[in-house]
Amino acid sequence: MKSIIHKLFGESDLERLTSENRMLREAQFRQIEYIRKKTNQLLLLMGTLPIRPEELDDDTLIGIDPIGVVAESFVQILGHEKDLNERLRVAHDEIQAILASVGIGIMVLDSNMNVQIYNQRMLEMFGLDEGRLSGKTCCQVICGSDSYPPNCAFERIMETRRPVHQTDWVQNGKHFEVSGVPVKNRFGDVTQVVLAYTDITRRIETERNLRDREQMYLDVFENAGDIVQCVAPDGSFIFVNRAWREHLGYSSDEIAGLKIWNIIAPENRTDCIEHFNSLLKGGQLSEVETVFFSKDCKELPVKGHVTISYSNGKPMATFGMFRIEQGDISSASGQQS
């Protein structure tokens, strides 16, 4: 064979061909090595193991084109990431729009209490400058302190890992309803806390004014010379004044178990119940004349007015004011004018 090749090509051609063949084999080896190296880099990036030579021989390696396979997968991964980013952007815009539209202050803190996100209402509510929030903790921004204030919602959420609701948190003379919710990672650790603040200062003031006014009216009725009573639809007493107690002779504990018909003289009781039920059904009463019946069985003829108040369209209570008429034979009658 060798002699045939010698005859065909001559000695110099054979050496050239041998040398070219060696160079080609070396070049192919380098190419294969390059493909393996790059494939393994990509596989490592994908989070899997490198290819072992015994797993894929050189011919199979070139045949299945692993770089091409992984590269095409990367194209799909990048496309998917792009879709995800777009959806996240839309979700972010939606959240921003929601934050901007709600009438409550919302703030998101990281687990170190640093302010991450807030809405415009939050700035208005606490009189904050937008630039002052960057890199600051909630304590520093809202409470002006480096430590947790008493009843700190963030501190309680981090301790309990549960939502917290505070009905009246006071800061700088203003009252807030605070709701806080933890955001947890897949290990259950709290990574963020969302706090929502509702300014209830005006509501608290209104309630206080109403309570003051209610107390004032109660004082007026309590000290009135007339008999005043407020009766629930079931006939029990919601309120009676001092004159009522003195004339009828019942103590506060006894009044709790009384019904309106218990203080009406027996002969007037049927009429009185009819009037009472008529009033509950929307009827009108002008002047009422009846006879009360005291604890010590004395009759007290009275004349007065009864009105009814409603809540959500339903009768809530009747309100009556009575003056003792002639014929009063009670021991307390002397106190009446």
Next chain:
Amino acid sequence: MEIKEIDMRGQICPSTFITALREINLNKNEIKSETLKLVFITDNRDSTVTIPETAENMGYGTTVTKEEHHYRIEIFAARQ
């Protein structure tokens, strides 16, 4: 929906991984249009992590179930 089953038993990772990626790439349009579901049968435990994780990163839905002597990895269109 058509189901294409690829039996990779006897292969180990990353050979199974490359095989799975190649099949997903070849059939991406059919999978995304919900006309095809790929099912890989493997006895290589590493593949039950690498293949689903990468397929999910590519935007597909996956399930892995353990059967008697092998694992069944399903690749299908993810619900948006």
